[in-house]
Amino acid sequence: MIYRENGQFKTSYAADQQIFPIVQDRWAMLLLLVVAFVGVPLLSSEYLFRAIFIPFLILSLAAIGVNLLVGYCGQITLGAGAFMAVGAYAAYNFSIRIDGMPLLGALLLGGLSAAAMGIVFGAPSLRVRGLYLAMATLAAQFFWDWAFLRIKWFTNDAPSGSVSISHLQVMGWPIESPVEKYLFCLTLLAVFALAAKNLTRSSIGRQWMAIRDMDVAAEVIGIRPMFAKLSAFAVSSFYVGVAGALWGFVHLSSWEPAAFSVDRSFQLLFMVIIGGMGSIMGSFFGAAFIVVLPIFLNQMLPWLGELVGLSISTAAVSHAEFMIFGALIVFFLIVEPHGIARLWSTGKEKLRLWPFPH
Amino acid sequence: MMGERVIGDVILDLRNISLAFGGVKALTEISFDVREHEIRAIIGPNGAGKSSMLNVISGVYRPQQGEIVFHGEHFARMNSYKAAKAGIARTFQNIALFKGMSVLDNIMTGRTLMMKANLLQQAFWWGPARREELAHRAKVEEIIDFLEIQHIRKTPVGRLPYGLQKRVDLGRALAMEPRILLLDEPMAGMNVEEKQDMSRFILDVNDQMGTTIVLIEHDMGVVMDISDRVVVLDYGKKIGDGSPDAVRANPEVIQAYLGASH
Amino acid sequence: MAFFLETLIGGLMAGMLYSLVAIGFVLIFKASGVFNFAQGAMVLFAALAMARFSEWVPGWTGVSSPLFANSVAFVLAGIMMFVVAWLIERLVLRHLVNQEGATLLMATLGIAYLLEGIGQGIFGNDIYKIDVGMPKEPVFVLQNVFEGGILINKEDFIAALIAALLVGALTLFFQKTATGRALRAVADDHQAAQSIGIPLNRIWVIVWCVAGVTALVAGIIWGSKLGVQFSLATVAMRALPVVILGGLTSVPGAIVGGLIIGVGEKLSEVFLGPYVGGGIEIWFAYMLALVFLMFRPQGLFGEKIIDRV
Known part of the structure; x- marks a missing residue:
């Protein structure tokens, strides 16, 4: 089947407003879901789940959250890691302090706590922007880094802030093996990604983008900057918080505050820049890139080094990683601020017209 | 929808508006009113305070003094949201x-206030x-049909030529179904053909939707053609007010425009 | 009282060091509107270069005098900073003219990663030391006023002196030289400066060079105090609240801001820290700057921005 929309006429606005208005895209999406839910679990090894798929899914969720704020609402954040931490530690506290707290409940409550914190630390955005806001979000980062390390109540008096959680289950189904964890994360991600897509194509999403593109004009048509910005902070932090809780509960199972340091915040921001600001799909690309690149370099560089007779240390690999990330950030900001997602859609656009480009 | 165009009562009344930026006076004690269904033009040389006036009405700037009465409601401090x-909508001089x-999506944002x-x-x-x-x-x-922009509805506005962007800007304001529409130089930088199109749209909006219009425009031909009454500003002060003919005959206005010594 | 004064002076000294890094921020922000998150990476890079060159020079030249080694290393590190500045202008800034502040900020984050990677790739990633002969032993002063006197680190004192000298030199440079005037013109208005024939690109290179040199000085001082290691890059994070507090466009602001933050951190840590578990220095500075920001967004000495539509 050639990628074409010829002959696909829309007879209602409802049909035109679908997420994937082109039939081929819908099939592709369905295929992707089948592969993700059935194919991957059947074919993958435990290593792939632990090292790639589960981190990818969770970081994608976090990247979607950051993208809603940075890409859609135009508010910069350098403190996403802190909101992951808030989500993780809040979920932890809800699950150990309340008897019989179900896993999903703890995760969602963790997300809600992060959302509340997002509103608090997002409040400066009403008065300041750009790097001043960056500073406010960094303040959140350093404050929570400190709080989870030093305030013992948060970690149930565990030394060094290290906490752990085990025996995860959802309504009697255990979430223990890598496959179960993978499917659990995948299901959550699918629901949350769909919700994010819906938000961005409804009134609230348009309000965010309006604030991003031209805030004075947005106010004049009746958009309240306070509502738009704080709702973006809240929703974004909610996503990031749930991702943080998943990272702690499902991926790490025991963790300490360093898991959510400022480096994590930068990493999330980089995913959004590389993947594509203002694109839900871009969040996936960015997360995939950031998860896979270090593994790829770790395998490839020593091998390449051997070819030319050099031995490449792990330190050198990590330096190369730094350099490549740095260079890519600069490259994408200069050449394609909409990231891999835009490259993707440009490619699709070409394909739609191929082989007659005019 | 086409009905007799009847100019109604005063819908917008500006009383003694003064606005200053730091020490610079942008507007000094300006009063004028706008009647329902009319097309009211604000003219004046560059820097006369025309855009500031629109910014005061739409709540972007807060005047130090004065009061805005709109539909019987008194606003000492207007803000954009209020x-x-x-029911006040506007377009921007440098397309925003x-x-x-x-x-x-741009035009859909105009419906924000109505979405619950x-x-x-x-x-x-x-x-x-x-x-x-x-x-x-x-x-x-x-609205898209009305403005004849069906073919570009899915195009990002950043890619559109200037004239079309102006039309989208108007569309976004119209989507608010405003009682009064403020247009800040809707025809600036357009060629003759585009100006004709825009004039037609403005007249149609006024005629078919009954929307009251306040507009700033530099093209005197257009202003005299389409407006019912004209306010003239110069150096932040009102120097003339009345029908196009009356304003044209006003010696102070002539002086301001010919640049005679002050 | 003596203890309080000691803490205060310790804070002032630390503050001076923050100021050094902060000045680098301010210079670049003034001239190019870029908030340079890579300033910390530049400090690390410069310090690494200095440490390693001073180690390698005796081997290369056969001259074992530490003075000689340090001087050559200083020159070489300075040259490297010039090259870095030139490359940044060439490869990054030039292509991002007229972009939004947030985009530029993210770009400098990219530069920071790049510099950290390259710096450690070339110079290694262990802990190195810089020994430029700074005295390490503490001295007691004011013994006749207080019992036991006040303990001061000579090293801190010299560092503060160097910082003050650097600031003086920068001020002279800005006020008295033609390049300095051009810099101020560019800071005021890019387009106007360009239209009277000031070459924008060259000015940017110069500013980044100057910022590179301040990074080098800061790197040497911090490095000889704490050793050269990766964590040096994080001084940028410590200096961020300083510039916010002092005002982004003001060199005096960077100094005063640095002192306030330095003192605030130390005092809060000593007098408030014990009640809340300690380690509050880092976020305390941020909270201080943040609270301040709410009331005076342009900082202590920054220029007020009036938005006109």
Whole structure:
């Protein structure tokens, strides 16, 4: 089947407003879901789940959250890691302090706590922007880094802030093996990604983008900057918080505050820049890139080094990683601020017209 | 819809408005009114305070002194949100569209105040959110038809030529279904053909939708042709007010425009 | 009282060091509107270069005098900073003219990663030391006023002196030289400066060079105090609240801001820390700057921005 929309006429606005208005895209999406839910679990090894798929899914969720704020609402954040931490530690506290707290409940409550914190630390955005806001979000980062390390109540008096959680289950189904964890994360991600897509194509999403593109004009048509910005902070932090809780509960199972340091915040921001600001799909690309690149370099560089007779240390690999990330950030900001997602859609656009480009 | 165009009562009354930036006086004790259904023009040389005046009406600037009465409601301190809620819409001199969004989405933002679905409903495209979205989409399509921009509805506005962007800017304001529409140099930088199109749209809006219009324009031909009454500003002060003919005959206005010594 | 004064002076000294890094921020922000998150990476890079060159020079030249080694290393590190500045202008800034502040900020984050990677790739990633002969032993002063006197680190004192000298030199440079005037013109208005024939690109290179040199000085001082290691890059994070507090466009602001933050951190840590578990220095500075920001967004000495539509 050639990628074409010829002959696909829309007879209602409802049909035109679908997420994937082109039939081929819908099939592709369905295929992707089948592969993700059935194919991957059947074919993958435990290593792939632990090292790639589960981190990818969770970081994608976090990247979607950051993208809603940075890409859609135009508010910069350098403190996403802190909101992951808030989500993780809040979920932890809800699950150990309340008897019989179900896993999903703890995760969602963790997300809600992060959302509340997002509103608090997002409040400066009403008065300041750009790097001043960056500073406010960094303040959140350093404050929570400190709080989870030093305030013992948060970690149930565990030394060094290290906490752990085990025996995860959802309504009697255990979430223990890598496959179960993978499917659990995948299901959550699918629901949350769909919700994010819906938000961005409804009134609230348009309000965010309006604030991003031209805030004075947005106010004049009746958009309240306070509502738009704080709702973006809240929703974004909610996503990031749930991702943080998943990272702690499902991926790490025991963790300490360093898991959510400022480096994590930068990493999330980089995913959004590389993947594509203002694109839900871009969040996936960015997360995939950031998860896979270090593994790829770790395998490839020593091998390449051997070819030319050099031995490449792990330190050198990590330096190369730094350099490549740095260079890519600069490259994408200069050449394609909409990231891999835009490259993707440009490619699709070409394909739609191929082989007659005019 | 076509009816006799009847100029009604005063809908917008500006009383003694003064505005200053630091020590610079932009507007000094300006009063004038706008009647329902009329087309009211504000003219004056560059830097006369015309845009400041629109910014005061739409709540972007807060005047130090004065009062705005709109539809019988008194506003000592107008802000953008209150203005939008009351039914005041505007366009911008240097197009202020949302560059990253499509034409359709830009115009849809004009409906924001009328959309009531909550966040959760929107997130799950739930009944009310979905119905609302479709209903407003239909309204917006009417505006798109009216402005003859069907072919570009999915195009990001950043890619459009200037003249079309101006039209989208107008569309976004119209989507608010305003009682009064403020147009800040809607024809600046256009060629003759585009100006004719824009004039036609403005007259149609006024005629068919009964919208009151306040506009700033430099092209005197257009102003004299389409407006019912004209206010003339110079150096932040009002120097003339009346029908186009009366204003044209006003010696102070002539002096301001010919640049005689002050 | 003596203890309080000691803490205060310790804070002032630390503050001076923050100021050094902060000045680098301010210079670049003034001239190019870029908030340079890579300033910390530049400090690390410069310090690494200095440490390693001073180690390698005796081997290369056969001259074992530490003075000689340090001087050559200083020159070489300075040259490297010039090259870095030139490359940044060439490869990054030039292509991002007229972009939004947030985009530029993210770009400098990219530069920071790049510099950290390259710096450690070339110079290694262990802990190195810089020994430029700074005295390490503490001295007691004011013994006749207080019992036991006040303990001061000579090293801190010299560092503060160097910082003050650097600031003086920068001020002279800005006020008295033609390049300095051009810099101020560019800071005021890019387009106007360009239209009277000031070459924008060259000015940017110069500013980044100057910022590179301040990074080098800061790197040497911090490095000889704490050793050269990766964590040096994080001084940028410590200096961020300083510039916010002092005002982004003001060199005096960077100094005063640095002192306030330095003192605030130390005092809060000593007098408030014990009640809340300690380690509050880092976020305390941020909270201080943040609270301040709410009331005076342009900082202590920054220029007020008036938005006109």
